[in-house]
Amino acid sequence: EVVLTQSPDTLSLSPGERATLSCRASQSFGSSLAWYQQKPGQAPRLLLYDVSKRATGIPDRFSGSGSGTDFTLTISSLEPDDFAVYYCQQRTSLGAWPFGQGTKVEIK
Amino acid sequence: EMQLVQSGAEVKKPGESLKISCKVSGYSFTTNWIAWVRQMPGQGLEWMAMIKPTNSETRYNPSFQGQVTVSVDRSITTAYMEWSSLKASDTAIYFCARHGLKSTYYYTDVWGKGTAVTVS
Numbered sequence: 001e002v003v004l005t006q007s008p009d010t011l012s013l014s015p016g017e018r019a020t021l022s023c024r025a026s027q028s029f030g031s032s033l034a035w036y037q038q039k040p041g042q043a044p045r046l047l048l049y050d051v052s053k054r055a056t057g058i059p060d061r062f063s064g065s066g067s068g069t070d071f072t073l074t075i076s077s078l079e080p081d082d083f084a085v086y087y088c089q090q091r092t093s094l095g096a097w098p099f100g101q102g103t104k105v106e107i108k
Numbered sequence: 109e110m111q112l113v114q115s116g117a118e119v120k121k122p123g124e125s126l127k128i129s130c131k132v133s134g135y136s137f138t139t140n141w142i143a144w145v146r147q148m149p150g151q152g153l154e155w156m157a158m159i160k161p162t163n164s165e166t167r168y169n170p171s172f173q174g175q176v177t178v179s180v181d182r183s184i185t186t187a188y189m190e191w192s193s194l195k196a197s198d199t200a201i202y203f204c205a206r207h208g209l210k211s212t213y214y215y216t217d218v219w220g221k222g223t224a225v226t227v228s
Contacts, residue, residue: 031213032213034215036153043203043219044145044153044205045219049213049215050213053210055217087152089155089216096169097155097216099145099153099155100152
């Protein structure tokens, strides 16, 4: 079973600051890594796929990097709208798609 | 516009059965897998299962295998998830989502708004 571990659990930052979120997978499965943003009371929204490709309409302050089992989501300069919970997700060899436990980005 | 419209909130008693739905429109229903995701109160996202509408092929998270059943009705472009005997621990919001092709893999790119299930 693939386990995705995100860190930190909570990130306290101010608008304008840079956010760096980490996702570590227990096993590697190519570049099938995605990041989602979820705000309270809303469904998740796809931000990045294939590690670093932005989904439609996602601003370029969101970027992704990494390979193998270690991945990073970077928000270059936090906007008020970016304070939310972020999840990573990766495909497994059996075709399942588990999520990480999430990182909450909160206003400091 | 691609849409996944989920059925309304449910309040059930332990031991009761339940079937919630996810109505698809705006794209070819049989083209993409549909996933189901659980979010317990104040908790993160849990991938539960997925189904391929073309032939009803399924994949389950081992944690949910035998606890829920996913299905589709192609004639009305609707996906379902059902429980035969609910528990209080099934209280959660359940999302359906489409797996859309993005470059190399199929990712959950269109989501329903979720169905809140309360078991008490």
